[in-house]
Amino acid sequence: MNKQSLLAVLKKNAMLIILVLVYLFFLIMTKGGIFSPSSFTELINQNAYVYILGAGMLMCMLTGGNIDLSCGAFVCLLGALGGVFMVINGLSTGVSLLLMLLIGIAYGVGLGFLIAYVHIPPWIATLAGFLSFRGLGTSILSANSKTGSLSFASKTDFLNLFYGRIFPTEKGVFNWPCFLFGAILAAAVVLIIFMTRKNRLAKGYEADSMRTAAIKSGAGAAVILLVMTRLAMDGGIPTTLLWVAGIILIYSFITSKTTIGRHFYVVGGNMEAARLSGVNTKRIMFLAYLNMAVLTTIATMTVLARSQSAYADVGKNFEMDAISACVVGGVSASGGAGTVLGMVIGATLIGVINLGMSLISLDANYQRVIKGFVLLAAVVFDIVSKKKSS
């Protein structure tokens, strides 16, 4: 590989390289603390909501840089309602979750209708929710509890579903199912990369060189195996990981392989051209916000299970976390460009910075300052390096 193409590869994966560098930085600063098995579990559980909301926010942003400001506040409201269903009314977990999902869908339908068919600008339509949902949620909580929070500690089936482990083992005992699962996954990744390459070559299309394919599959398999072995040392696969991975896979597929995903990109790229090509642009806008509300509902469930309670501050700044993950991950702020993988890298970068700083017990105020600057620097680096390469 010559110097020029190496540089091109580095530029193309600038954000991934930043992620690795930041990780190495904290690896030194925490004297390996960030590499401990529990840190891996923590990273996944702490950031699950960012990945899930990020997937929804990505779909909204694709349609033309539109955002949803209300999702954080909606988490609070939905959490309060979930608490009332499960704790106060004593409904079964299944019924409660179903009710929450229906409320999420209802909100999504209403919001999508306002934005797509009444043409209310998205940030105004969602600002109303941003302002009112938290107030509503808090008042529901304080009406039902003296402390202003509702605890889910007794709802073990709910906690296991969103904050449990698959085939749990004691900490420190190697969890074989987790490792085996990782090994299968790693093998699958290698297989898929080489099969695609072979397929493309057979049909005479452009394909990765043998070397690139080897590096890609090697790196992919290594990361998967590494994560899974660390998780195996910490009690097994967290159920949260399954939710997150499932959503990431589904949305990767939708955005890259389906006609509906394609429609999201072209609507954001040129709304008029999309409309005149027979794309139902209003339906796409509608779906973006319906989808966002449904994913917000799932994110709410993982967050409630992790904190084991619903409280007034739950979901605070979630909308900003999701938007940052997208923007850091290279999703265009004017729509039409961005990938799920990019968003995942962005969210992981933010997660690593958060975790690393709390591991070296930095003052919370300084944490915010540093986070702000690091994110800005990362995006500046990314944009400048892309500009030079074009």
Added chain:
Amino acid sequence: MAKILLEMKNITKTFPGVKALDNVNLQVEEGEIHALVGENGAGKSTLMNVLSGIYPHGTYEGDIIYDGQVCRFSNIKDSEKLGIVIIHQELALVPEMTIGENMYLGNECGHKYAIDWNKTYSEADKYLKMVGLSESSKVQVKTIGTGKQQLVEIAKALAKKARLLILDEPTSSLNEEDSRALLDLMLSFKKQGMTMIIITHKLNEVSYVADKITVIRDGTTIETIDNHGKEPVSEERIIKGMVGREMTNRFPKREGVKIGDVEMEVSHWTVHHPLYPERKVVDDVSLYVRKGEVVGIYGLMGAGRTELAMSIFGQSYGVNFSGELKLNGKHVKLKKSEADAIRHKIAYVTEDRKGNGLVLSQSIKVNTSLANLDAISSHTVIDGDKEYAVAEEYREKLRIKTPSVEQLVGNLSGGNQQKVLLAKWMFAEPDVLLLDEPTRGIDVGAKYEIYCIINDLAAAGKCVVLISSELPEVLGMSDRIYIMNEARIVGEMKAEEATQENIMQVILRSGRGA
């Protein structure tokens, strides 16, 4: 001999990988109109960007001598100080601001910290009068038409005390009437001693206004033609310089023409304006198209041609429709959706390829498959290989010049973009193609290729409706011509009977009658 105002000597400008200009020379005399012609990508705009300081001194080789002095501009302000003002092809006006605000944008008059609005507006009004606009300078730009906006741009240039005015395709978005008015305005400026450089694709304009014509091809000056002879320089003569060969036939011959039954018939079609429903933009129009026929619709801009086509295409324009649409002799009631029109095998190829035709931020591949994604997907999952193969097929068929179909459409030249737009609609496999100004803003060579594609489509039995405001194009390509004026069809002619004169006569007569 008049004094030479501007001389550009041996200008060479290289971009990474390409030599955009190679030893270009240009001499402009004081008080003349100098036309700069050449195909797209020949380097005309680059040359003007060098002159106006957009590419600062040091990034190119060669000398600019203006008014006897060697100039080294480091930005646009420097050249404007000396009275070199460029008016770009794409209008650079802020629609929400008033005419006056726009004219003095970046050049505000008044003190350093406060704008003198009284002076701004009274000065602006003065310049507006000079370009023949009666509008007040306090009117918002978005409320006036494109023709008038172009005049505002010129007034803006005058306000900068222009001595050398450069107009980059000033008439590309104007109708014939407004274009003529603009050219006459240029001639009147010339009488007052203004020097002008005009870049244009419309060769009839060149022979009408220009004193001298410099032809640029592939980044080098080919020749400078004097237009002071008894006869104006012929278009063929200029084209020869531009493409490097004699183009004996600007419109390819149709061979094996077989015109079949009536495919589409529109009767008593009336459409009202979406914002002012009392206004009819299409008024009781009836027309038909046969299989394998190219039907031209000629009309000036604003005659209702685009509105007619778009309203047929899934009623994507206007409100309060009435009228009937028959396809293959059967009544069709289209739902108010473009997708429904595509299902009925109607395609509308827009006149505005950048604005509402293509997704510039996406690849050729994505744009090609967009209108017929279902054909390359099963159960809504796109077959990437099939998509690639389709894009490749059309790249070859339409000879789209690109290294790969993964190339972003925004990086292509105008002619190639137009081909991608055509590829998209050909892949949708329509029976009726409504082509709205399919050759706007593209060069002679690319035009010829588009004409060949149109002929191939007709030979394959498709119905082609060719909407154009270029009379020679309509005459050269159509089997039958409808003439549209003020929202109505005012005449229909067979191609053999039609001439420029009798078409213009029909339009003039209809205008008088109304």
